[in-house]
Amino acid sequence: MQTHPPLDLSIGQDLVETVLNRFYERAKARAAKLGPGYLSLWQALENSTAGGKRVRPRILLTAYLNLGGTDTAAAARVGAAFELLHTALIVHDDVIDLDFTRRGLENVSGVYRGLATAAGVEAGAARHRGLSAGVIAGDLALTGAFRLLGSAEVDTDVRERLAEILDDAVFASAGGELIDVDLSFHPDAPPIAEILHMERLKTAVYSFEAPLQAGAVLAGASNDVVTTLGLFGRDIGIAYQVVDDLLGVFGTESTTGKSSFSDLREGKRTVLVSYVARKPEWAELSGLIGNSELTARDAARARELLVSSGARDHAQQLVREYADRARQHLDCPAVTPGLRAALSTVVDDAVNRGR
Amino acid sequence: MQTHPPLDLSIGQDLVETVLNRFYERAKARAAKLGPGYLSLWQALENSTAGGKRVRPRILLTAYLNLGGTDTAAAARVGAAFELLHTALIVHDDVIDLDFTRRGLENVSGVYRGLATAAGVEAGAARHRGLSAGVIAGDLALTGAFRLLGSAEVDTDVRERLAEILDDAVFASAGGELIDVDLSFHPDAPPIAEILHMERLKTAVYSFEAPLQAGAVLAGASNDVVTTLGLFGRDIGIAYQVVDDLLGVFGTESTTGKSSFSDLREGKRTVLVSYVARKPEWAELSGLIGNSELTARDAARARELLVSSGARDHAQQLVREYADRARQHLDCPAVTPGLRAALSTVVDDAVNRGR
Numbered sequence: 231m232q233t234h235p236p237l238d239l240s241i242g243q244d245l246v247e248t249v250l251n252r253f254y255e256r257a258k259a260r261a262a263k264l265g266p267g268y269l270s271l272w273q274a275l276e277n278s279t280a281g282g283k284r285v286r287p288r289i290l291l292t293a294y295l296n297l298g299g300t301d302t303a304a305a306a307r308v309g310a311a312f313e314l315l316h317t318a319l320i321v322h323d324d325v326i327d328l329d330f331t332r333r334g335l336e337n338v339s340g341v342y343r344g345l346a347t348a349a350g351v352e353a354g355a356a357r358h359r360g361l362s363a364g365v366i367a368g369d370l371a372l373t374g375a376f377r378l379l380g381s382a383e384v385d386t387d388v389r390e391r392l393a394e395i396l397d398d399a400v401f402a403s404a405g406g407e408l409i410d411v412d413l414s415f416h417p418d419a420p421p422i423a424e425i426l427h428m429e430r431l432k433t434a435v436y437s438f439e440a441p442l443q444a445g446a447v448l449a450g451a452s453n454d455v456v457t458t459l460g461l462f463g464r465d466i467g468i469a470y471q472v473v474d475d476l477l478g479v480f481g482t483e484s485t486t487g488k489s490s491f492s493d494l495r496e497g498k499r500t501v502l503v504s505y506v507a508r509k510p511e512w513a514e515l516s517g518l519i520g521n522s523e524l525t526a527r528d529a530a531r532a533r534e535l536l537v538s539s540g541a542r543d544h545a546q547q548l549v550r551e552y553a554d555r556a557r558q559h560l561d562c563p564a565v566t567p568g569l570r571a572a573l574s575t576v577v578d579d580a581v582n583r584g585r
Numbered sequence: 586m587q588t589h590p591p592l593d594l595s596i597g598q599d600l601v602e603t604v605l606n607r608f609y610e611r612a613k614a615r616a617a618k619l620g621p622g623y624l625s626l627w628q629a630l631e632n633s634t635a636g637g638k639r640v641r642p643r644i645l646l647t648a649y650l651n652l653g654g655t656d657t658a659a660a661a662r663v664g665a666a667f668e669l670l671h672t673a674l675i676v677h678d679d680v681i682d683l684d685f686t687r688r689g690l691e692n693v694s695g696v697y698r699g700l701a702t703a704a705g706v707e708a709g710a711a712r713h714r715g716l717s718a719g720v721i722a723g724d725l726a727l728t729g730a731f732r733l734l735g736s737a738e739v740d741t742d743v744r745e746r747l748a749e750i751l752d753d754a755v756f757a758s759a760g761g762e763l764i765d766v767d768l769s770f771h772p773d774a775p776p777i778a779e780i781l782h783m784e785r786l787k788t789a790v791y792s793f794e795a796p797l798q799a800g801a802v803l804a805g806a807s808n809d810v811v812t813t814l815g816l817f818g819r820d821i822g823i824a825y826q827v828v829d830d831l832l833g834v835f836g837t838e839s840t841t842g843k844s845s846f847s848d849l850r851e852g853k854r855t856v857l858v859s860y861v862a863r864k865p866e867w868a869e870l871s872g873l874i875g876n877s878e879l880t881a882r883d884a885a886r887a888r889e890l891l892v893s894s895g896a897r898d899h900a901q902q903l904v905r906e907y908a909d910r911a912r913q914h915l916d917c918p919a920v921t922p923g924l925r926a927a928l929s930t931v932v933d934d935a936v937n938r939g940r
Contacts, residue, residue, distance in 0.1 A: 326717040376731040
């Protein structure tokens with residue numbers, strides 16, 4: 231069997247960084263003219279984009295280059311647009327979740343809450359000021375995503391299809407965010423299918439389906455390939471999210487970057503929680519999670535229950551199922567062996583991260 | 586002197602409504618497939634766009650048609666994009682101001698707070714749910730603005746200039762919103778120049794400068810005309826905002842659609858308040874405004890102080906000055922007599938509204 235050495239993505243990834251750096255440099259220069267406070271907001275927003283794993287540009291470049299795309303500059307701009315979309319969505323998601331930190335660092339709202347507190351503003355008002363800055367900053371990142379997409383030098387019909395893909399991604403993500411908000415108000419844990427639907431809309435579409443399809447469209451791939459990559463992205467995106475649910479409870483802080491208590495303390499509606507909600511262990515588990523004072527001992531007991539009820543096994547089984555389905559989409563003539571090999575690596579990375 | 590009968594904007598304005606209706610019909614059909622809750626959000630968002638005065642599309646069409654533009658369909662799409670931008674900004678502005686009504690009706694956040702309250706959610710959580718829905722809805726309107734702009738069938742270079750104008754408008758508006766939030770935390774009323782700077786950025790740019798320039802670019806006007814319309818838009822936009830400050834205190838609810846108490850109760854930083862802050866009347870006025878329990882008697886006294894201190898006269902003088910400066914920009918060869926006549930009407934309408 232022929233082997234397919236992976237294409238080198240590093241030039242494209244470096245270009246993504248260059249595009250993002252230039253975007254922020256230009257914005258900060260303009261913001262400084264309007265006032266020092268505005269420059270600070272842009273700086274805080276830039277920090278939200280910095281240090282990410284660039285999952286979406288990488289996936290886009292993987293599809294693009296393996297489909298024979300050669301205009302790496304254009305692909306990098308579109309990849310950077312997806313990275314800014316990601317920034318916009320996490321900044322607004324943090325506002326909605328009333329989170330003031332992300333990965334252990336203050337986010338935009340945290341920085342602004344801190345500034346207000348330092349200026350003597352009382353706690354509630356300082357919090358509100360932080361959230362207001364988050365709303366504004368997310369709008370700027372979202373606008374930046376459309377701007378970067380529009381500035382890629384591509385044919386009109388390609389540009390229109392890319393705009394539609396980005397639009398669809400925001401549409402799905404907003405719908406998923408809304409369902410997530412709705413679910414958090416439900417006293418009962420929803421069925422697993424509803425959790426998967428929400429996770430797919432909220433994150434999988436803009437993180438996997440859309441960047442893969444954008445890369446394919448940009449490379450001039452056939453509709454068959456674009457459709458196949460959408461189906462592949464959907465399944466691997468769902469697998470990725472279920473892994474997220476597992477890591478949120480069983481992962482270590484050093485690999486996930488967030489406390490392994492936070493999902494439990496928040497009582498986050500995950501595939502794990504939904505599974506237990508239909509089991510006898512729910513009586514005990516529901517009394518432990520969703521409590522901001524949850525102790526290390528409580529957390530250890532909650533993990534035990536998630537294992538003994540079979541929730542962890544079930545989630546791991548779901549990951550394998552969706553990963554297999556994703557791989558099966560690649561078994562079609564429209565997908566070249568090189569692309570298949572590259573996307574298999576995407577599957578492996580998604581499934582094995584945090585291990 | 587030759588007279589210039591005004592061009593009929595009605596066909597263009599009807600087309601703007603058609604574009605907006607189709608945009609929402611399509612979005613609602615897509616949203617319904619993802620869940621009934623998502624359809625409700627789109628319905629609430631559509632209600633935020635409904636019933637507006639379409640100030641921005643009207644201004645854009647005025648510039649476009651008087652500069653000889655003939656593709657009314659394209660101008661209507663771009664006009665509708667500015668209307669959606671307006672919707673996005675007011676929905677997020679309401680989130681930031683913790684407002685749950687606009688013009689006496691529940692806004693997106695108000696509808697969602699109401700739904701949560703009806704479902705038995707306690708007040709604080711219901712409020713938060715309302716605000717979360719507002720964040721999501723504003724993102725959808727902002728995305729819609731870029732989508733409509735991108736879907737206008739225009740040449741690539743025109744499309745790029747339009748995208749830049751829309752981007753600049755969001756950039757300015759976000760900066761103005763941030764300064765507005767900052768000012769609200771300052772114990773002292775800022776100098777009038779700062780208020781004008783904030784009002785220009787927050788509202789005048791996206792409401793006047795940008796739609797006028799977009800109309801001119803779309804009509805293929807010279808750079809001279811585009812620049813002149815920007816300067817005109819800046820000055821008339823500032824005049825419009827100072828009129829807003831006056832109407833907020835001295836207007837009647839029937840003409841402004843909002844309570845003539847709300848600016849006083851909020852202690853809103855306006856040109857009027859900044860003027861009095863440097864006068865002896867401030868000692869008394871500062872004790873009356875910014876109090877949510879302000880009575881009709883207090884309001885009457887506050888108005889007396891705004892008159893006796895000279896604040897009202899000063900604001901009216903500012904309106905005249907900026908309106909005159911706006912008119913002077915039109916006295917240049919690049920502006921045709923027809924366009925000059927049409928924009929003079931824009932000045933008159935801005936200055937005389939609410940009378």
